[in-house]
Amino acid sequence: MVKICCIGAGYVGGPTMAVIALKCPSIEVAVVDISVPRINAWNSDQLPIYEPGLEEVVKQCRGKNLFFSTDVEKHVREANIVFVSVNTPTKTQGLGAGKAADLTYWESAARMIADVSKSDKIVVEKSTVPVKTAEAIEKILMHNSRGINFQILSNPEFLAEGTAINDLFKPDRVLIGGRETPEGMKAIKALKDVYAHWVPEDRILCTNLWSAEVSKLAANAFLAQRISSVNAMSALCEATGADVSQVSHAIGFDSRIGPKFLNASVGFGGSCFQKDILNLVYICECNGLPEVANYWKQVIKVNDYQKTRFVNRVVSSMFNTVSGKKIAILGFAFKKDTGDTRETPAIDVCKGLMGDKARLSIYDPQVPQEHIQRDLQMNKFDWDHPIHLQPTSPSTINQVIVASDAYEATKDSHGVCILTEWDEFKNLDYQKIYNNMQKPAFVFDGRNILDVEKLRKIGFIVYSIGKPLDKWLKDMPAVA
Ligand SMILES: NC(=O)c1ccc[n+]([C@@H]2O[C@H](COP(=O)([O-])OP(=O)(O)OC[C@H]3O[C@@H](n4cnc5c(N)ncnc54)[C@H](O)[C@@H]3O)[C@@H](O)[C@H]2O)c1
Numbered sequence: 001m002v003k004i005c006c007i008g009a010g011y012v013g014g015p016t017m018a019v020i021a022l023k024c025p026s027i028e029v030a031v032v033d034i035s036v037p038r039i040n041a042w043n044s045d046q047l048p049i050y051e052p053g054l055e056e057v058v059k060q061c062r063g064k065n066l067f068f069s070t071d072v073e074k075h076v077r078e079a080n081i082v083f084v085s086v087n088t089p090t091k092t093q094g095l096g097a098g099k100a101a102d103l104t105y106w107e108s109a110a111r112m113i114a115d116v117s118k119s120d121k122i123v124v125e126k127s128t129v130p131v132k133t134a135e136a137i138e139k140i141l142m143h144n145s146r147g148i149n150f151q152i153l154s155n156p157e158f159l160a161e162g163t164a165i166n167d168l169f170k171p172d173r174v175l176i177g178g179r180e181t182p183e184g185m186k187a188i189k190a191l192k193d194v195y196a197h198w199v200p201e202d203r204i205l206c207t208n209l210w211s212a213e214v215s216k217l218a219a220n221a222f223l224a225q226r227i228s229s230v231n232a233m234s235a236l237c238e239a240t241g242a243d244v245s246q247v248s249h250a251i252g253f254d255s256r257i258g259p260k261f262l263n264a265s266v267g268f269g270g271s272c273f274q275k276d277i278l279n280l281v282y283i284c285e286c287n288g289l290p291e292v293a294n295y296w297k298q299v300i301k302v303n304d305y306q307k308t309r310f311v312n313r314v315v316s317s318m319f320n321t322v323s324g325k326k327i328a329i330l331g332f333a334f335k336k337d338t339g340d341t342r343e344t345p346a347i348d349v350c351k352g353l354m355g356d357k358a359r360l361s362i363y364d365p366q367v368p369q370e371h372i373q374r375d376l377q378m379n380k381f382d383w384d385h386p387i388h389l390q391p392t393s394p395s396t397i398n399q400v401i402v403a404s405d406a407y408e409a410t411k412d413s414h415g416v417c418i419l420t421e422w423d424e425f426k427n428l429d430y431q432k433i434y435n436n437m438q439k440p441a442f443v444f445d446g447r448n449i450l451d452v453e454k455l456r457k458i459g460f461i462v463y464s465i466g467k468p469l470d471k472w473l474k475d476m477p478a479v480a
């Protein structure tokens with residue numbers, strides 16, 4: 001029986017391995033982690049991450065051919081294929097700080113694999129890593145192998161949170177990179193055979209190691225660039241009276257551009273886009289390509305600009321001050337259908353408003369109070385280390401309260417900011433919300449999910465990203 005072990009039971013390791021177990025009943029899959037609470041949660045009814053459809057998949061296989069364990073060494077020793085899906089955060093100190101990927105967790109996993117292995121293994125990079133990481137990992141494994149043969153493959157993951165299960169069931173493609181040697185080709189085939197249980201063969205792409213590593217960074221850079229491009233256009237739309245949704249629709253009809261991923265927003269978030277582009281920028285700089293590095297850096301600059309622009313719109317609309325005013329924040333997760341808040345634009349927007357002394361009342365259907373308080377106090381990039389190594393929040397922020405629903409959050413507020421596109425925010429009773437707010441009552445829609453005309457009829461002053469401006473906002477000083 002083929003045995004798979006995955007090191008790292010996070011947003012990637014957990015769902016990916018659960019789907020492999022479901023689709024390959026003949027394979028035994030163990031997901032291991034150094035975090036005891038995380039593994040306990042995987043073994044309980046309250047999974048550690050919220051992802052539509054995940055619970056059903058886990059329940060079908062857990063205890064049969066899917067196991068979650070903290071006995072890392074035992075499962076690594078027994079496995080034929082070891083996936084590594086640990087954190088690869090942005091470095092905060094030393095060489096490359098603020099850009100380069102921190103491979104501490106990866107390196108310690110590789111050293112442990114070399115230490116405990118007693119039989120040949122295929123080691124699969126599942127984490128997103130800098131190009132040439134496979135070479136470094138190979139060196140660590142070979143120099144510590146005691147005669148055991150390791151083959152390294154790059155098999156980057158392309159799932160998006162909120163749709164992970166569907167993405168894994170029907171991937172656009174699976175990418176496998178390996179050495180172009182007989183042993184490397186054999187390893188590629190072994191991994192291909194796993195995915196071939198449910199992924200059509202023409203969707204399994206095989207390349208050399210470096211192409212696979214670069215493709216992952218390139219895919220995220222291209223996706224994020226699309227959002228920064230449409231967000232840059234949203235600023236131009238506001239200045240000219242164009243409507244960014246109409247512009248996206250019009251350009252998306254061009255089959256070369258395509259309609260997906262063109263929604264203007266308060267900015268992209270998530271654990272991947274910024275981290276991976278910073279990593280790409282660093283790699284370009286290290287390879288003597290400053291022009292290429294600067295090109296990609298601009299994608300992040302526009303994203304930061306978009307978040308600042310949003311905060312400035314809120315403050316300038318409300319008589320240039322939000323000091324002491326209650327602002328309701330609807331949505332804190334970085335996108336709908338996830339409780340994940342890593343790099344969520346809500347953190348920057350909330351910090352910006354708090355900088356102007358606003359009082360915030362935050363509601364998100366999936367993000368608990370402790371989590372919100374912790375995120376608003378955390379230093380940049382600290383969030384991407386394993387949970388047990390993250391700083392704990394010593395205090396609560398007085399300026400922030402966390403509400404249990406949208407009506408409580410908005411009661412007596414001066415303004416409402418929509419920061420996540422949760423479906424439930426589309427269908428709220430906005431007349432009731434308006435009645436319970438201070439006047440004039442403002443709505444700032446950072447996700448373009450609300451019917452602007454309907455809200456204006458109720459009496460709201462409305463700002464919606466990239467849409468023709470309210471008369472009220474036109475008279476306000478230029479922003480950003
Ligand atoms: N989140 C996504 O949607 C996504 C998608 C594609 C790729 N990725 C990449 O996948 C990797 C993992 O991302 P994630 O979101 O799953 O992170 P995560 O923080 O949710 O999970 C990583 C897990 O690895 C564990 N870990 C760290 N070092 C370990 C060690 N030495 N031994 C055992 N366990 C260890 C941590 O405790 C943590 O539970 C990153 O490189 C990320 O860039 C993420």
Ligand SMILES: O=c1ccn([C@@H]2O[C@H](COP(=O)(O)OP(=O)(O)O[C@H]3O[C@H](CO)[C@@H](O)[C@H](O)[C@H]3O)[C@@H](O)[C@H]2O)c(=O)[nH]1
Pocket residue numbers: 128157158159160161162220223227260261262263264265266267268269270271272273334335336
């Ligand atoms: O038109 C759009 C699409 C997305 N977003 C925002 O962009 C961010 C990222 O969204 P998405 O890409 O859907 O989620 P992620 O889970 O971050 O997935 C991305 O990052 C993963 C980690 O590398 C990759 O595996 C995925 O392919 C890639 O889509 C979120 O804040 C979204 O709200 C927009 O603002 N406008």
